[in-house]
Amino acid sequence: MEKEIIKLKDIAVSFDGEPVLSGLNLSIRDGEFVTLLGPSGCGKTTTLRIIGGFVTPDHGDVFFDGKRMNDLPAYRRPVNTIFQRYALFPHLNVYENVAFGMRVQKKSREEIKKTVGEMLALVNLKGFEKRGVNTLSGGQQQRVAIARALANNPKVLLLDEPLAALDLKLRKDMQVELKNIQKSLGITFIYVTHDQEEALSMSDTVVVMDGGQIQQIGTPQDIYNEPENAFVADFIGESNILDGIMHEDYLVEFFGRKFPCLDAGFGPKEPVDVVIRPEDIDIVSPEKGHLTGTVTSVTFKGVHFETIVDFKGFKWMIQTTDYYEVGRQIGIVLNPEDIHIMKKSAYSGMFGDYSSYSEEFDELADPEADLVQESVDEENI
Amino acid sequence: MMKNRSAAAPFAVWMLLFTIVPLGVVVWFAFTDAAGHFTLDNIAAIQGHLGTLAYSIALGALATVICLFLAYPLAYSISRKTERVQQTMVMIIMLPMWMNFLLRTYAWMTLLENNGLINRFLGLFGIGPLGMINTNGAVVLGMVYNFLPFMVLPLYSVMTKIDSRIIEAAQDLGSNGWQIFRRVVLPLSMPGIVSGITMVFVPAVSTFVITKLLGGSKTQMIGDTIETMFIGQAANYNVGAALSLVLMVLILLCMAFMGMVDKDEEGGLVV
Numbered sequence A: 001m002e003k004e005i006i007k008l009k010d011i012a013v014s015f016d017g018e019p020v021l022s023g024l025n026l027s028i029r030d031g032e033f034v035t036l037l038g039p040s041g042c043g044k045t046t047t048l049r050i051i052g053g054f055v056t057p058d059h060g061d062v063f064f065d066g067k068r069m070n071d072l073p074a075y076r077r078p079v080n081t082i083f084q085r086y087a088l089f090p091h092l093n094v095y096e097n098v099a100f101g102m103r104v105q106k107k108s109r110e111e112i113k114k115t116v117g118e119m120l121a122l123v124n125l126k127g128f129e130k131r132g133v134n135t136l137s138g139g140q141q142q143r144v145a146i147a148r149a150l151a152n153n154p155k156v157l158l159l160d161e162p163l164a165a166l167d168l169k170l171r172k173d174m175q176v177e178l179k180n181i182q183k184s185l186g187i188t189f190i191y192v193t194h195d196q197e198e199a200l201s202m203s204d205t206v207v208v209m210d211g212g213q214i215q216q217i218g219t220p221q222d223i224y225n226e227p228e229n230a231f232v233a234d235f236i237g238e239s240n241i242l243d244g245i246m247h248e249d250y251l252v253e254f255f256g257r258k259f260p261c262l263d264a265g266f267g268p269k270e271p272v273d274v275v276i277r278p279e280d281i282d283i284v285s286p287e288k289g290h291l292t293g294t295v296t297s298v299t300f301k302g303v304h305f306e307t308i309v310d311f312k313g314f315k316w317m318i319q320t321t322d323y324y325e326v327g328r329q330i331g332i333v334l335n336p337e338d339i340h341i342m343k344k345s346a347y348s349g350m351f352g353d354y355s356s357y358s359e360e361f362d363e364l365a366d367p368e369a370d371l372v373q374e375s376v377d378e379e380n381i
Numbered sequence B: 001m002m003k004n005r006s007a008a009a010p011f012a013v014w015m016l017l018f019t020i021v022p023l024g025v026v027v028w029f030a031f032t033d034a035a036g037h038f039t040l041d042n043i044a045a046i047q048g049h050l051g052t053l054a055y056s057i058a059l060g061a062l063a064t065v066i067c068l069f070l071a072y073p074l075a076y077s078i079s080r081k082t083e084r085v086q087q088t089m090v091m092i093i094m095l096p097m098w099m100n101f102l103l104r105t106y107a108w109m110t111l112l113e114n115n116g117l118i119n120r121f122l123g124l125f126g127i128g129p130l131g132m133i134n135t136n137g138a139v140v141l142g143m144v145y146n147f148l149p150f151m152v153l154p155l156y157s158v159m160t161k162i163d164s165r166i167i168e169a170a171q172d173l174g175s176n177g178w179q180i181f182r183r184v185v186l187p188l189s190m191p192g193i194v195s196g197i198t199m200v201f202v203p204a205v206s207t208f209v210i211t212k213l214l215g216g217s218k219t220q221m222i223g224d225t226i227e228t229m230f231i232g233q234a235a236n237y238n239v240g241a242a243l244s245l246v247l248m249v250l251i252l253l254c255m256a257f258m259g260m261v262d263k264d265e266e267g268g269l270v271v
């Protein structure tokens, strides 16, 4: 488990003079479930294609089991890929698609038959052997692609947004199936997604990328609880991000008030970004609060209400199970463990303010239907 | 239903005018004598032309095979280019087709003649003159040159539909260049091969202009024989029609055979 199986060292790639990846370093352990997470166009597929051997980096090295494999052609690499759009062979039936890799390797007829049978059982497609792949549903095609890659017994499986085309229910089921397959076969998975929930729930390690660079590598908990910069804090879950000043270890000031916190190691009076997760904020009556503000909009989300509150012109998002109507004065309490301090970065000031927050915008980003209760922008009244 | 029927009407008229009636006329001539009485003599007369028929099929087949081998790599390399480059390359392949067929063939005549351009050029080095005109080689060359685009285009159009991700998938599963070709590109381009062969073989077998201009008096293909049955002193419409009919049946058989090959391939390497 601890042995390093893949290493990317100082990788840089550009297409047509446009840099796509730069300064990329990544080390992956044997048997690990690693997820590359980031917005569209950030270079996730390109990273995967470098490992698969379909893109040659302009700079840097790719190691497999400690051996440099920059010049090893794709067909000789011990990795298999599940492509973003499956790329099944349209002229072959399900059986032959799964058997393809073994036929190329000239495996015996009996062995092929046995392995294909096992693989189709694994992905729940027994009885589909003779079906043409174009007659299958999206989820079934997806599972053929998984069986086809696994039949080659790869040490590393690369999965490029394998579930993106599936509906929510099927996606959830397949997430569980994939995780089970990965655990039971002990294969290293390098998984690409832009769905943060998928990344957090499936991975051992999450690699957050943006603009062709790695922003943070860590366990799902680390990434969520200890985001390294404003981009990560904003991309993973919801975050209120404020300007603050670190007075001394464990003491930060924002909104003209000092708060005890759990972070240390900053310079005296160092300007910092302060992250407060919407679900960590406790609402109390105005007189009991550390800060007081006015509710400007409430959206019902099922498990909670998404409440936007105006604090001195800066709007926060607070998730609460109680309903506070628009216009209501509330107070909030911030405990030291609710406050997370980050160093200033190029992303400072770009995220974490819900002033421009609008329901339509949110609906675009969130396919699940929201039940909009009320949305009033106080400043417009 | 009404809508369907009226929409099919133009096709019915077209078929009647240009397919059924002409075919009926050919069949009529093939099975009657000069006086218009039913006879099988015309069909029997074909025996005297079997040699020419076999010879035509051989030359046509040779030209088709050469076209296939030239066109296949060409079409493949075009299909892997970016869209704009593809369009330009296809244009360049098509360009000679927009020039008159006779002109193109005459051009080859002046190139291949004993005192033609090629021989004069070779003469500068003391080589030749080589007897290139009026040979089987010249005829096959003429066919290949004239019909090559008919092979390239159908091949190109199926190959451009082969998703490059499928080729990457084959690579990913361990296929080297040859295996990718044999297991993915070849089976997926089979429909193009079949229609390319049909589109080259059919006009090649029945050509008469190319043989006339480049083959001289020695070579005679079935197209030339049929021509002499319709013009000149030896004209005999009835035998000519019978010959055309037999040629058509032969071509239909070839196409049916190719169609079967295509089906087999699509079924793939079923266990």
Ligand SMILES: Nc1ncnc2c1ncn2[C@@H]1O[C@H](COP(=O)(O)OP(=O)(O)OP(=O)(O)O)[C@@H](O)[C@H]1O
Pocket: A015, A016, A020, A038, A039, A040, A041, A042, A043, A044, A045, A046, A047, A194
């Ligand atoms: N072959 C190519 N030629 C030119 N540009 C490319 C090529 N492949 C990728 N790019 C560019 O590189 C950048 C990163 O692309 P990449 O496919 O790695 O993104 P991604 O993170 O996988 O995005 P998505 O989530 O949308 O799949 C994009 O701006 C893309 O336009």
Ligand SMILES: [Mg+2]
Pocket: A044, A045, A046, A084, A160
């Ligand atoms: Mg991608």
